[in-house]
Amino acid sequence: MRLTCPLCGERDRREFYYQGDAVSLNRPSPEAGVDAWDDYVHLRDNPAGETRDMWQHEGGCGAWIVVTRNTVTHEVLGTALAGPAAGARI
Amino acid sequence: MKFSGLRVLKEGLTGNRGWTPHWRDPEPKAEYDAVIIGGGGHGLATAYYLASNHGMTNIAVLEKGYIGSGNIGRNTTIVRANYFLPGNSEFYSHSLKLWEGLEQDLNYNVMHSRRGLINLFHSDGQRDAFVRRGNAMLNQGDDAVLLDREGVRKYLPYLDFDNLRFPVYGGLLHPRGGSARHDAVAWGYARGADQRGVDLVQNCEVTGIDIERGVVKGVQTTRGAIRARKVAIVTAGRSGQVAAMAGMRLPIESHVLQAFVTEGLKPVIDHVVSFGMGHFYISQSDKGGLVFGGDLDFYASYAQRGNLPMAEHVMEAGMTLMPMIGKAKVLRSWGGIMDMTPDGSPIIDRTDTEGLFIDCGWCYGGFKAVPASGVALAHLMATGQSHEIAAGFRLDRFRTGRGIIDEEGTGSQHNLH
Numbered sequence: 001m002r003l004t005c006p007l008c009g010e011r012d013r014r015e016f017y018y019q020g021d022a023v024s025l026n027r028p029s030p031e032a033g034v035d036a037w038d039d040y041v042h043l044r045d046n047p048a049g050e051t052r053d054m055w056q057h058e059g060g061c062g063a064w065i066v067v068t069r070n071t072v073t074h075e076v077l078g079t080a081l082a083g084p085a086a087g088a089r090i
Numbered sequence: 091m092k093f094s095g096l097r098v099l100k101e102g103l104t105g106n107r108g109w110t111p112h113w114r115d116p117e118p119k120a121e122y123d124a125v126i127i128g129g130g131g132h133g134l135a136t137a138y139y140l141a142s143n144h145g146m147t148n149i150a151v152l153e154k155g156y157i158g159s160g161n162i163g164r165n166t167t168i169v170r171a172n173y174f175l176p177g178n179s180e181f182y183s184h185s186l187k188l189w190e191g192l193e194q195d196l197n198y199n200v201m202h203s204r205r206g207l208i209n210l211f212h213s214d215g216q217r218d219a220f221v222r223r224g225n226a227m228l229n230q231g232d233d234a235v236l237l238d239r240e241g242v243r244k245y246l247p248y249l250d251f252d253n254l255r256f257p258v259y260g261g262l263l264h265p266r267g268g269s270a271r272h273d274a275v276a277w278g279y280a281r282g283a284d285q286r287g288v289d290l291v292q293n294c295e296v297t298g299i300d301i302e303r304g305v306v307k308g309v310q311t312t313r314g315a316i317r318a319r320k321v322a323i324v325t326a327g328r329s330g331q332v333a334a335m336a337g338m339r340l341p342i343e344s345h346v347l348q349a350f351v352t353e354g355l356k357p358v359i360d361h362v363v364s365f366g367m368g369h370f371y372i373s374q375s376d377k378g379g380l381v382f383g384g385d386l387d388f389y390a391s392y393a394q395r396g397n398l399p400m401a402e403h404v405m406e407a408g409m410t411l412m413p414m415i416g417k418a419k420v421l422r423s424w425g426g427i428m429d430m431t432p433d434g435s436p437i438i439d440r441t442d443t444e445g446l447f448i449d450c451g452w453c454y455g456g457f458k459a460v461p462a463s464g465v466a467l468a469h470l471m472a473t474g475q476s477h478e479i480a481a482g483f484r485l486d487r488f489r490t491g492r493g494i495i496d497e498e499g500t501g502s503q504h505n506l507h
Contacts (some may be wrong), residue, residue, distance in 0.1 A: 001389075001397050014399050018389045020343065020505045034489065041503060042341040042432055042488040046330030048392040071344070072392045 003067060004079045005057045015059030021045075022052040022066050025082065048072055054082060093197055112277055113157075113284035118291045118313050122150045124320035124471060125309055127296050127332055129153025131162035131272075132449055132456065133324035134279035134290075135464025136471070138196075141286035143465065144472035149288050150318075152311060154295035158276035161326050164394070164426040165457045166349050166383045168362055168373065170207050170267035172234070174226045177482030177495040178435060183230045184479045185462030186266060192461060198278030200270045201376060207267030207362040208237070208245060210411070212256045216366055220262040227264065235263040246363060248414050256367040256410060267362060269373050275460060299335040299446070306336075306445035320471050322447040327392065327427025329450035336443055340450065341432055341488045343504050345386045346425040347454050348396035350404065352418040354378030368407030369400075372415075380418055382408060386428065386454065388505065396425045428454050432488055434507035435495035438466050439476070439485040447471055448485065453507060 001013040021044055028036040045051075049072055055065050064082035069075060091097075091110050101108050124140065126133045129151045140146040153159070171186035173179045188195075189202055211217050224234035242261045243251065251258045284290055291313065298310035299321060308317035325332045327344045355378050364371035369384035384404035387396045401423060409416055431437065431451035436459070438449045449467045452459060466480035476483075487493040488502065500506040 012399075013397060018505065021390070038489040039339070043339040044330065044341070044343050044504070045334075045339065046343055046390070048328070048331060048344075051390060053390060071390050074391065074393050074397070 001074055001076065003055060003065070003076060005060055005063060005065060006079060006081050007063050008057065008060045011057070011060060015057060016055040016065075017058040019054040019056065022054050024054055025066070050077065093199070112281040113290050116289045116291065118150060118152070118289065118294060118311070118316055120315075121308070121317040122148050122289070123318065124149040124322070125316055125318040126151045126322045126324055127309065128160075128324040128326070129157045129280070129290060129292065130160040130324065130326060131276055131279070131460040132326070132452070132463045132467070133322075134276060134283060135460050136322060136324060136449065136467045137283040137288045137290075138279045138286070139464045139468035140472060141283055141288055143468055146472055147287035150316065151283065151288060151290050152294045152296055152309070152316070153290070153292045156292050157280050157290060158273055161426045161456060162276045162460070163273050164349070164424060165272055166371070166373070166381050167269045167272045167375075167457060168207070168267070168371070169202065169270050169458045170264055170362070171230070171232045171458075172207070172209070172223065172227055172262070172264045172267065173497060174223050175495055175497050177493070178497055179226060179230045181462055181466070181479045181483075182458065183232050184465075185459055186232065188461035188465065189270065189458070190266075192278070196278040196282045198274065198281060200274040200278050202270040203268045203376075204266050205268040205361050205373070206245075207264040207364075208242065208261040209264075209364045209366065210242065210249075210261045211259050211366045213259060217259055224262050233265050235265065237261045237263050245361060248358070248412055250411060250413055253410060269362060271376070272457060275457075279460075279464070296332065296335070299332075301336060301443050301446070304442070304444055306443050320445050320447070322449060322467060322471060324449045324467070326450065326452060326456065327429050329429050329448070333448065336441065336446055338441060342429045342451055343390050344392055345388070345428045345430050346391040346393060346396050347383065347386050347428050348400055348404070348423055348425045349381065349383040350401070350420050350423045351375070351382075352380040352415075353421050355380065355418060358414075363411075365407050365411045368403065368410065370404055370407035370411060372408065372412075379421065380415060386430075387425075391425075392427055394425045394427060396423075428452075430504065430507060432504050432506070433494045433496045433502040434498055434500075436463070436483050437485050438463065438470065438480045438483040440470065441485065
């Protein structure tokens with residue numbers, strides 16, 4: 001699997017750290033309550049198919065990247081910097 | 091049909107014409123007392139113990155493929171009880187005891203082999219951790235022997251003891267640990283359940299779970315609707331999709347774990363051996379293949395295959411530990427889909443829907459758990475009470491933060507195990 005860092009270009013998967021599902025783009029407020037935080041920290045849609053997850057280009061520029069990919073085929077459908085994506089609700 | 095030495099002799103002398111299929115291929119009935127979704131190891135064991143321990147025989151196991159087509163046929167077959175934390179410790183200890191009586195119980199040769207499992211350590215700190223783990227195992231009533239460097243050399247003379255970076259300091263030997271023939275475990279439980287009246291329905295994919303006013307009523311399948319007052323989801327890596335049919339989101343991410351097997355070799359590795367400084371564990375099958383594996387690829391995946399980086403890591407770790415395997419040719423590699431929980435421990439519990447149960451979250455350790463998981467889930471479904479060996483495997487422990495079972499001590503969030 002190769003991922004395209006928006007800043008550095010296409011790189012080997014080994015340069016990237018995988019954080020997990022891109023839920024972190026929608027972090028609840030500290031007062032959101034137990035259920036919202038349980039949703040955020042633990043519960044997952046865990047889709048078989050298209051998903052969005054967070055990777056960091058730790059072996060390169062250090063950027064946080066939202067990767068859209070297919071969990072069944074390992075096809076990478078797109079990558080974007082997490083910063084701008086974080087403002088837009090998914 | 092009962093298996094025995096006499097029977098083998100008789101069939102051998104009469105052209106092997108008397109053997110019969112191990113289980114029937116029934117049409118699904120319109121209604122059962124209980125339905126188990128998933129015909130893997132855990133589902134089949136649950137059906138078997140529901141019938142044999144609780145007398146519930148009007149039940150069905152629904153399998154979307156064929157019996158044994160999932161993770162029960164895709165693992166590295168290791169059986170052990172070397173867990174550390176309360177919650178896990180008593181469960182896996184009980185499971186190992188069940189393994190030791192399994193072949194007599196099932197009248198089926200699952201080729202369970204107590205060949206001994208040796209976890210190697212490579213530093214003083216790791217030795218301390220294994221001493222502590224060994225004591226926990228002894229306290230649980232299981233066996234553990236601390237081996238020093240020379241002790242390990244006696245068992246595993248082929249290791250690279252003087253590796254400059256990762257010298258072998260010693261190992262923790264778990265003599266009752268070992269392996270079993272994974273497919274035979276599925277077949278043995280399937281046959282045992284079938285003989286007790288359980289319907290094993292293959293090529294029957296569940297497409298919906300019927301719930302009315304918070305009470306489960308049955309399931310929709312590709313072979314028609316089936317009514318049942320009790321339904322259990324036992325679908326490992328696919329738990330998320332099946333639970334979604336009941337409107338649930340689970341604390342689970344599915345990941346891919348790879349395994350590898352070489353060409354058949356003469357007996358050379360007599361134990362199950364794990365490296366302490368990289369992701370590598372190995373044993374030799376009775377057919378002669380070296381069966382080995384490593385860690386997750388570390389990204390969510392439903393592809394039953396992995397990528398090269400972890401394959402490379404596993405091979406490197408193997409060569410670091412035992413350079414003698416370098417000339418063995420890898421025949422096959424494959425991946426299984428692991429239902430990973432935040433704390434790395436499983437779930438056997440009821441759900442918010444009355445009559446709906448779930449058994450999942452086995453991460454990369456489900457094979458050895460098959461007997462005890464079956465006993466515990468069957469007990470829960472039949473009596474409504476959690477079995478004492480599995481009382482800690484609660485679904486709500488992540489939300490409440492109470493009773494987290496973090497065996498590795500790395501935290502209770504996804505992607506830490």
